[in-house]
Each structure stands twice: as C-alpha cells, then as structure tokens.
Amino acid sequence: MEIETDxxxxxxxxxxxxxxxxxxxxxxxxxxxxxxxxxxxxxVLDLADTTFMDSSGLGALVGGLRATRVAGGDLRLACAGAQVRTVLQLTTMDRVLRPYDTVEDALRAS
Known part of the structure; x- marks a missing residue:
C-alpha cells in the first residue's frame, strides 16, 4: 500500500x-x-484511492481515531468509495467515523 502524506x-x-x-x-x-x-x-484520510477495506482495515481506522483523540484531535475520512462506505454503514462505524465527501469538507469540520 502506498500512502501519500500532505x-x-x-x-x-x-x-x-x-x-x-x-x-x-x-x-x-x-x-x-x-x-x-x-x-x-x-x-484526514483521503480514501479516494482505497479500493477495498476489510475488518482489519476498519480496526486500523478505529486505532487511528483513538490515537488522534488521545492527542486532543480527530481522525476524519474523506472521499470513501462505495465499498468502504458499505463497511462503515454495516458496522455502524459511520456514526463515529463520519465520511465527508471531500478533503476540504473534512478539513473544515469541527
């Protein structure tokens, strides 16, 4: 997996x-x-190029959310594709890890 950082x-x-x-x-x-x-x-995780996510991937997101919150911050998801959104919805994690349509929307969220 390639992970570009901005x-x-x-x-x-x-x-x-x-x-x-x-x-x-x-x-x-x-x-x-x-x-x-x-x-x-x-x-902010820009998931536009993430083609598939399983339960281990979801676990990484939850762990990342925990790490950011412990530091007083937040983990936000952006540009998630249909498969990733489905996993989030089926596990009801979309209530905790709300997916934003764009990176800009995620950056502006409070």
Whole structure:
C-alpha cells in the first residue's frame, strides 16, 4: 500500500492507495501514529484511492481515531468509495467515523 502524506499547518492528509486489509492495516496505523507523534492532531484520510477495506482495515481506522483523540484531535475520512462506505454503514462505524465527501469538507469540520 502506498500512502501519500500532505502535512499542513492545521492538519495532515494521508492518501492510502490500494487495499486496506490485514496485510496493509498495520502500515496505515503506523503512519497515523507517526503523524500524530509529529504534532498533527487532526488527520484526514483521503480514501479516494482505497479500493477495498476489510475488518482489519476498519480496526486500523478505529486505532487511528483513538490515537488522534488521545492527542486532543480527530481522525476524519474523506472521499470513501462505495465499498468502504458499505463497511462503515454495516458496522455502524459511520456514526463515529463520519465520511465527508471531500478533503476540504473534512478539513473544515469541527
């Protein structure tokens, strides 16, 4: 999995590309942890290029949410495709990890 990082003054935008599965979930979780440790408490995941997510991927998102919240920030999702949104809805995690339509919407959220 490739993860592009865009560090901004008020937030970090991570763009994971590929499948978010048991094989790649640890890599995303580690990148979120590194980003938070680097001082970026708000992390937006741009999921436009994430083609598939399983329960391990969902676990990485929950772990990332926990890490950002412990630091006084937030984890926000943007541009999630149909499959990722379906996983979030079926698990009711869309109530906690609300997906935004665009990265800009996620950045503006409070």
């Amino acid at each position: 560090l901004r003054a008020d937030a970090a935008v991570l763009r994971p590309a590929g499948r978010l599965t048991m094989v790649t979930a640890g890599e995303l979780r580690a990148r979120i942890d590194e980003t938070v440790a680097g001082g970026h408490r708000v992390v």
